[in-house]
Amino acid sequence: MNRPQAEPWVPADDRGLAYGDGLFETVLVRDGEPLLWPQHMARLAKGCRTLGIPMPAAAELDGLPARAGAGLKVLKLILTRGSGGRGYLPSPVAQPRLLWQAVDFLPQPQRWESGVRVRHCRLRLSVQPLLAGLKHLNRLENVLARREWDDPDVAEGVLCNSHGTLIEATCMNLFWQRQGCLETPRLDGCGVAGTLRAALMERLEIREVSMGPAALAEAEAVWLGNSIQGLWPVVRLDGADGSRHGSWKVGPVHRVLQREAHELLGYPARFTS
Template identity: 45%
Template sequence: MILVDGQRQDTVSALDRGLLYGDGLFETIRFVGDAAPLWPRHMQRLARGCARLRLPVPDPALLWREAQASRGDMAQAVLRISLTRGVGERGYGMPAAPRVTRIVAAFPMPALDAAPYRDGVRLHLCEMRLAEQPRLAGIKHLNRLEQVLARAEWNDPSVAEGLLCDARGNVVSATAANLFAVVDGVPVTPALERCGVAGVLRAELLEAFPGTRVRDLPLAECLGAGELFLSSSVRGILPVQAVADKVFAPGPVARAMQAHWQGLGFSTEQA
């Protein structure tokens, strides 16, 4: 079900600033039954994004009620919350008192295959480079054109994701997941102060595994890592099997983080 400002519908105004300018934010949240194990972290990131974009922060209790109404009786669901600055005057100037458009939409959780969690996934090394914009780095704003263009670079169904770098040649993330590497036995995840999305599962793992370092990760160092794996609040921890012709194998750090993810209440089993 899709709710727009609390009403069951699936349309917004053609003058909505989210459509015209990508002026807004979104969160994609996995539900397991009535529970969303990472909900508090999603709400924290949404509040940070609202502060960054000067948007009013929605009431988390209201979002929770609408999330449950939208989810209905789905045993497992993926929920998307989108906030835009709403309808305003033509032009880039912000409305003095924005009336935020709130969209809450639930979809059935896609079928999961246990093999990628066990054996890993293949990545395409993207030609697309992420532009640096510290003001927008970390938050999940509505403009995802870089990811759309990167995803268009491959159509091989055996390739699950694409590896994205910035203009300096540092690895940033996959198109729809954060990335971790194990370098000389130490877990590392790329710094995201200049570009990229700071995922909520990434935040959870950084707290649970305090030995993980956050720093720039040059592509050559990434490709020489002992382990490589992705983190996603919907898909969980996916070991990387290969990046182009470079082969990897799942290792103990990825397995430990998979166990932590499952301990939160997630699984690769379909209800």
């Protein structure tokens, strides 16, 4: 395997660059210690099995967080199939290319405290069960969805699949409480199975459901979350046309799930409301 690079130079024939043939992970690292590392490595391993890319050795991966340095960092790992093959047909003997980069990170505590405004996206995610849950390099759908708005007051966009079923936000997972039960979209056809989502489902009873946007109209609380930003309460949901579809006041019901998430990430777990 090619050596990991902190300042990556990728040749034009790299299959990750040419075809999106690879995987990536973004890991929150605090003073050299990675958060939710087992969940990240489990997802990476699943992706490697699915794509048929050899998983890097544990010793090679486990040493990278310490190289991120002191303070709060985001460590990005990119694993491609490497170079070789003919067109879409890969070489029968893959020589993966592992790249990494660590950057400083500042969370947004005002979004933890006061919540966020989000909107529905017009784009619909394609259904492809073989790739469902993976954090693969083909993220054009997310790029196109994120281009739908430039209003700084809108923090995220909610995505449905081509059948109209709720899936996720552009870069976060979606959770809600309905009739006293915690729920999150089932990701068996598309979407990214986030590592914070996985860790919360190990701790709490969170039902995976296949439901349309009407479920949010029935919700007592809605959140967006990932392993970098933590958990944001949703206080307003707009349609793709800007019309208001729902609103919530941040209260104690939001803080229960938020405390669980933030304990996992080392973020503040106590709030004023």
